[in-house]
Amino acid sequence: MNEFGKKWWKAAGKRAIKTIAQTAIACIGTSAVMSDVNWIMVLSASILSGILSLLTSIAGLPELKENDINGNLIVSSNANEELLSLEITPEQLKGIDTKNEMTFKIIHK
Helix, strand or coil, X not given: CCHHHHHHXXXXXXXXXXXXXXXXXXXHHCCCCHHHCCHHHHHHHHHHHHHHHHHHHCCCCCCCCHHHXXXXXXXXXXXXXXXXXXXXXXXXXXXXXXXXXXXXXXXXX
């Protein structure tokens, strides 16, 4: 498994565990006393919420970004159809709003 896969499973797993705990708390909280808790329903709803959390994570996890993994960026130059590799470390990207488009000026000498 590559580094991105490991980080994805770790982040998705954390989210799923939190979702399971929140669902269990919500289900238990609907009962007036402990003897009224429907434990099968609590378990069933909690497991289902964990599965749904993992499936939702497939759409993307905001805490994971590709630049967090390797910090490399490939830039295509239209001038001569060469590919230039521009290496940017995650530390260099801190403080930059990467949600917006980043523009690089390439000077071909």
